[in-house]
Amino acid sequence: MADHIVKAYDKELEGLGQKIAEMGGIAEKMLADAMDALGDFDVQLANQTIATDPRLDMLQREIEEQAILTIARRQPLAVDLREIIATIRISNDLERVGDLAKNIAKRAIKIAGDVRIPRAIIGLKSMQESAAILLKDVLDSYAERDIARAREVWTYDADLDSLEDSVFRDLLTFMMEDPRNISFCAHLLFCSKNIERIGDHATNIAETVVYLVSGETMPTDRPKGRSILSDPPAVK
């Protein structure tokens, strides 16, 4: 490619990377704010969190569109193609993280007028801390193209899943202790599931980072094997 085309192309990739970073920052803040709103019964903060979500949706659409136009324009080969595909996949996951945080914020509004069982929220707070670390680590692993760090995220997500099991049992216990706790705790069950799924999206991103750097698909529920995109595609 001529020099000026290479530069324009690098600029397009850089623009996509910046948008991913912006999405990551928004998603992290939405999770923190939604959980603060839940813990503090803060309806105003919950509404603010919900109002942030369209920005994340817009960024995801922009990334998808720009990524696909870049593929159509530049016909990139293996590594560059993976770079662009990775931005599409990661933006999808971050958009979903925002949705899940928004769901928690919506629950925060629903339970604000209910009985309050602060001890029921303690387990959720631990889950949030784990999920926030997973998100931070996986976004760093993407920024630094650090496979080892990405693989750690994969492993730590299992801890979050165990934590969710324990929160599930605790919430059921609170429900059984007093029927007046049932509605409040039912909403918290969903919040706990939302956080657990945020961890799943962090591991999806970890998988994408491994794919991006190595061309390999990580073993999961999905069938194993190398992606056909790991070999240079036969362009034209």
Next chain:
Amino acid sequence: MADHIVKAYDKELEGLGQKIAEMGGIAEKMLADAMDALGDFDVQLANQTIATDPRLDMLQREIEEQAILTIARRQPLAVDLREIIATIRISNDLERVGDLAKNIAKRAIKIAGDVRIPRAIIGLKSMQESAAILLKDVLDSYAERDIARAREVWTYDADLDSLEDSVFRDLLTFMMEDPRNISFCAHLLFCSKNIERIGDHATNIAETVVYLVSGETMPTDRPKGRSILSDPPAVK
């Protein structure tokens, strides 16, 4: 484009469409089977449903890879580009529908040894019927490029959301009646949420069909406005 290239290109598009149809069939069956497993406490059927999911994941990956290679090879313009992007988006949604059905199947296994409250499952069955119609309608609207039908799906999803609200209240009532119902009904709460989210994915697909045919983005939580891909992209 030369004639033989056009033919190869049409064949690629056709192949993508066939894979979407296959995914749709699998996703529909997984939902029906998962709910039968739940209603009949049938662990074997639940396990079969779970075992189907990797096939759906594999199809989604194949569609994504083939779609992106087609974009890189053929540099398609507006309508054709939307056609390919639509297959990526729809395959993502159908893969998620499969995940949600799998989640229901997993719950069916968890509650198989629990107390059984058949009347608690009645509401879920109604939800499943609605979701199955939504899925069928939206897949037909995609096959026939039928915008009017796609827009109906959009509207009917609101009914499924109301049904979920009512199921949520009923399940809470069963929990309050007898603490021994709590664990069983807590699992059903998640199943009901899974079905409601299958409806959301059907509306996502409806939105994609409208985008595919008209180039327009439907008004949602997302910021309004035409997609930049609705205009012919400046290729090269």
